[in-house]
Amino acid sequence: MENNNNTNDIMQGQxxxxxxxxxxxxxxxxxxxxxxxxxxxxxxAQPVKRVKEKPVYDRKEKVLSVFVMIAxxxxxxxxxxxxxxxxxTGLFIAVITAAIIYMKKRECxxxxxxxxxxxxxxxxxxxxxxTANNFIKTLDSMFLVGAIAYxxxxxxxxxxxxxxxxPFALAxxxxxxxxxxxxxxxxxxxxxxxxxxxxxxIKYIIIGLLLTIPLTIVVALLLMxxxxxxxxxxxxxxxxxxxxxxxxxxxxxxLALPCSLYIxxxxxxxTHRDPLKAxxxxxxxxKIFNMRFVSxxxxxxAVTPICIxxxxxxxxxxxxxxxxxxxxxxDGFTYADYARQGFFELFVVALINLGVLxxxxxxxxxxxxxxxxxxxxxxxxxxxxxxxxxxxxxSKMVLYIDRYGLTELRVYTSWFMILLSLIFVMVIIKQFRxxxxxxxxxxxxxxxxxGVLCFSRPEAIIAKYNxxxxxSGQLKELDTDAILNMSDDGLLAALNEGAVTAEEIxxxxxxxxERRTYGRYNIPSMILxxxxxx
Numbered sequence: 098m099e100n101n102n103n104t105n106d107i108m109q110g111q112x113x114x115x116x117x118x119x120x121x122x123x124x125x126x127x128x129x130x131x132x133x134x135x136x137x138x139x140x141x142a143q144p145v146k147r148v149k150e151k152p153v154y155d156r157k158e159k160v161l162s163v164f165v166m167i168a169x170x171x172x173x174x175x176x177x178x179x180x181x182x183x184x185x186t187g188l189f190i191a192v193i194t195a196a197i198i199y200m201k202k203r204e205c206x207x208x209x210x211x212x213x214x215x216x217x218x219x220x221x222x223x224x225x226x227x228t229a230n231n232f233i234k235t236l237d238s239m240f241l242v243g244a245i246a247y248x249x250x251x252x253x254x255x256x257x258x259x260x261x262x263x264p265f266a267l268a269x270x271x272x273x274x275x276x277x278x279x280x281x282x283x284x285x286x287x288x289x290x291x292x293x294x295x296x297x298x299i300k301y302i303i304i305g306l307l308l309t310i311p312l313t314i315v316v317a318l319l320l321m322x323x324x325x326x327x328x329x330x331x332x333x334x335x336x337x338x339x340x341x342x343x344x345x346x347x348x349x350x351x352l353a354l355p356c357s358l359y360i361x362x363x364x365x366x367x368t369h370r371d372p373l374k375a376x377x378x379x380x381x382x383x384k385i386f387n388m389r390f391v392s393x394x395x396x397x398x399a400v401t402p403i404c405i406x407x408x409x410x411x412x413x414x415x416x417x418x419x420x421x422x423x424x425x426x427x428d429g430f431t432y433a434d435y436a437r438q439g440f441f442e443l444f445v446v447a448l449i450n451l452g453v454l455x456x457x458x459x460x461x462x463x464x465x466x467x468x469x470x471x472x473x474x475x476x477x478x479x480x481x482x483x484x485x486x487x488x489x490x491x492s493k494m495v496l497y498i499d500r501y502g503l504t505e506l507r508v509y510t511s512w513f514m515i516l517l518s519l520i521f522v523m524v525i526i527k528q529f530r531x532x533x534x535x536x537x538x539x540x541x542x543x544x545x546x547x548g549v550l551c552f553s554r555p556e557a558i559i560a561k562y563n564x565x566x567x568x569s570g571q572l573k574e575l576d577t578d579a580i581l582n583m584s585d586d587g588l589l590a591a592l593n594e595g596a597v598t599a600e601e602i603x604x605x606x607x608x609x610x611e612r613r614t615y616g617r618y619n620i621p622s623m624i625l626x627x628x629x630x631x
Contacts, residue, residue, distance in 0.1 A: 154285045157202050162285050168192050169357035173349045181225045181234050182618030189222040200252050203368040208257045214248050224551045229585035229621045233551055246270045253367030262381040263536035275359050278366035282358050391460045400475050407482045443490040450483045473528040480521040487518045502563040502572050508555045516546050556587035564594040581605045585622040599629040
């Protein structure tokens with residue numbers, strides 16, 4: 098038998114494969130993916146992991162962050178906590194100017210509408226300086242805060258007029274945009290401190306102070322026991338450091354932090370806008386369309402009894418309501434009861450009617466451009482009924498004022514009734530002209546009415562009117578106690594009219610609010626001080 102040296106297996110008798118010419122063993126080719134990774138690295142195209150880019154904040158954002166922190170503290174201190182005057186006027190002017198400068202640096206363009214809105218904000222900022230009425234100044238603060246937020250949003254969006262979907266725009270400008278970048282200011286502060294040696298030094302200083310506090314307290318107690326003079330000095334210093342004013346400042350600082358984050362987020366988000374997050378008119382239209390789920394027949398059926406009830410009410414109370422226009426009182430009524438009852442009726446009915454109109458316009462299946470004539474008819478009828486009630490109540494109020502004079506409540510209520518009647522007039526016009534820009538006209542009317550309320554200084558008008566009525570004999574008694582409870586607007590007018598004396602004013606002018614600190618920094622207060630102080 099021939100001996101074959103190339104056999105590898107005696108049993109199989111198969112020849113051995115030729116020796117591998119490669120210097121390193123290669124993986125055996127398989128038709129399916131290998132269950133284990135190869136022994137040696139494989140070279141080729143590898144997937145690249147995307148790393149989220151860290152935002153870069155330039156010098157403009159850093160300067161703005163510092164300014165906003167200071168402005169937020171001033172807002173909490175001089176608007177929320179204290180009476181307001183020249184300081185608050187300067188604060189709002191500074192905030193508006195800083196916002197304009199920053200948006201200009203971010204290459205935002207101002208349309209004619211945005212420039213007009215900016216001018217209006219500057220004008221209303223002077224309200225704090227020309228009046229001492231805290232109620233008016235509080236309303237003006239709320240107006241300016243909302244208007245500034247909308248201005249920044251409008252500039253960022255490039256608006257050329259008031260948004261058609263104004264409620265959605267206001268919600269986005271006041272809540273959506275600011276809170277979308279609420280933490281940007283903290284990110285800027287963190288990046289700035291992490292890249293500087295100052296942060297490390299501050300950290301070491303704080304650690305050193307924390308370590309030495311216990312020992313310092315022990316040494317201070319021993320020295321206080323040894324020396325009475327040092328004891329008095331340290332006790333006085335301790336009382337000042339931990340006085341009520343210090344805790345007030347600490348509280349103001351705590352409240353200023355979220356306020357600062359809100360203001361910076363508002364400015365940053367509107368100047369770094371994502372086109373996908375812009376207010377889409379089509380989305381707003383779809384949201385309004387989705388709210389229409391009530392059949393028009395159901396609306397007509399529900400509103401018809403209310404309209405019939407109004408007709409029956411006017412017929413049964415015709416003498417009662419017409420008495421307001423003739424100047425006569427119905428039997429069994431006094432002037433006070435007659436006027437108060439009319440105002441209560443107005444308030445309740447106007448709110449109900451306004452709610453009914455909103456429900457009909459928003460939730461009827463067929464509304465908007467395709468609103469049927471029946472729905473327009475009901476809207477007109479309800480608006481006309483409300484206007485008649487307002488006119489009747491205003492006539493009764495005039496009758497009441499001729500008898501008893503003016504008060505703050507009567508002035509504010511009359512102002513609200515006039516504004517409400519103008520809104521219902523616009524609702525009637527809207528039924529005939531669908532393309533009427535309701536939001537634009539509403540903003541114009543409200544701004545004009547609010548300007549009349551703020552710049553007329555109502556308390557000065559009240560004091561002057563009542564004094565003249567008393568001197569002419571139409572007013573039986575002049576309520577000087579009510580005048581002395583007014584702000585410096587009313588006190589100054591009463592002093593000029595000779596209704597009160599300087600001594601009476603000096604006794605009460607510091608009793609109403611924090612006049613000794615910030616409340617006297619306005620024009621009426623300064624004039625009043627120059628006329629009353631010896």
